[in-house]
Amino acid sequence: MTTDPSYESTLRELATDRGVLRYHEAGEGPPLLLLHGSGPGVTGWRNYRGNLGFFAAHFRCLILEFPGFGVSDSAGGHPMVTAEQSVTDFLDGLGLDRVHIVGNSMGGIVATRFAISHPERVDRLVTIGGIGKNVFSPGPGEGIRLLMDFTENPTREALVRWLHSMVYDPALVTEELIEERWTQATAPDTLASAREMYGRTAFAARSTAASDTAPYWAMLHKVQAPTLLTWGRDDRVSPVDMALLPMRTLPRGELHVFPDCGHWVMIEQKAAFESAVLAFLTRASTRESTREGSGR
Numbered sequence: 001m002t003t004d005p006s007y008e009s010t011l012r013e014l015a016t017d018r019g020v021l022r023y024h025e026a027g028e029g030p031p032l033l034l035l036h037g038s039g040p041g042v043t044g045w046r047n048y049r050g051n052l053g054f055f056a057a058h059f060r061c062l063i064l065e066f067p068g069f070g071v072s073d074s075a076g077g078h079p080m081v082t083a084e085q086s087v088t089d090f091l092d093g094l095g096l097d098r099v100h101i102v103g104n105s106m107g108g109i110v111a112t113r114f115a116i117s118h119p120e121r122v123d124r125l126v127t128i129g130g131i132g133k134n135v136f137s138p139g140p141g142e143g144i145r146l147l148m149d150f151t152e153n154p155t156r157e158a159l160v161r162w163l164h165s166m167v168y169d170p171a172l173v174t175e176e177l178i179e180e181r182w183t184q185a186t187a188p189d190t191l192a193s194a195r196e197m198y199g200r201t202a203f204a205a206r207s208t209a210a211s212d213t214a215p216y217w218a219m220l221h222k223v224q225a226p227t228l229l230t231w232g233r234d235d236r237v238s239p240v241d242m243a244l245l246p247m248r249t250l251p252r253g254e255l256h257v258f259p260d261c262g263h264w265v266m267i268e269q270k271a272a273f274e275s276a277v278l279a280f281l282t283r284a285s286t287r288e289s290t291r292e293g294s295g296r
Helices: 005-010 044-056 079-094 106-117 142-152 156-166 175-185 188-198 200-210 216-222 240-249 270-282 286-293
Strands: 011-016 019-026 031-035 060-064 099-104 122-128 227-232 253-258
Touching: 005 011, 005 019, 005 044, 011 079, 019 044, 019 079, 031 044, 031 079, 031 106, 044 060, 044 099, 044 270, 060 079, 079 106, 079 188, 099 106, 106 122, 106 216, 122 270, 142 156, 142 188, 142 200, 156 175, 175 188, 188 200, 216 240, 227 240, 227 270, 240 253, 253 270
Parallel strands: 031 060, 031 099, 099 122, 122 227, 227 253
Antiparallel strands: 011 019, 019 060
């Protein structure tokens, strides 16, 4: 899967009733769970490999590989549903009662839903694009439409068009990136899983079904954890106007927008992202600061 020597050194396995969950672990300290996004050839390792060394100096980092994306065992069912269940299975399996969570795109939605359902288990929450609802821009965004194009007709050209929609700087779309994404994205099981999410028929059916229940973005007022929304100003997958609703309705939410940056904030604005997230995760809580400032 990768020629990176650090890949095997951090890779772990956890047996669960729904199959083996694979993950990467590094560092010591408070547990920090990192959840990846969706899209052709995605893995948790590819989302966060560049950030792991930085955060491992401060936290026990755990990069979970969701079922259905070619690394952990497939659990059957819709990938979004199995992703949510896998978070509970994973934390229970490791005996972790409470964690910080960083979620990229789909991983941010999964993390947010988990924080709504299990408020006692989330200390602080960081999202990278993805959550919220289009306010001014059309939905789905350009990147999602290109993702559906690839899923319906998986060609290298379609993959390259989608990859370019993910970034501000086209130089990030290297031949190495294209090749590693292409290899995994076209594996039969991975492609079948992707079609459950982004095939046009499946996408339309999910949107219709969602209209019968309250969407997660309408329940953001239930998120109790302090939340940092991170966003690329030039995101063409989840345009930045999507941040307006969560920014207003999250009880303890704040927003950091990065310039010259697309959907992959943790990659394209690596140093600035790491600095902002570390400051957020390690600073004293507002309530503690208020007590100290009042002399109590």
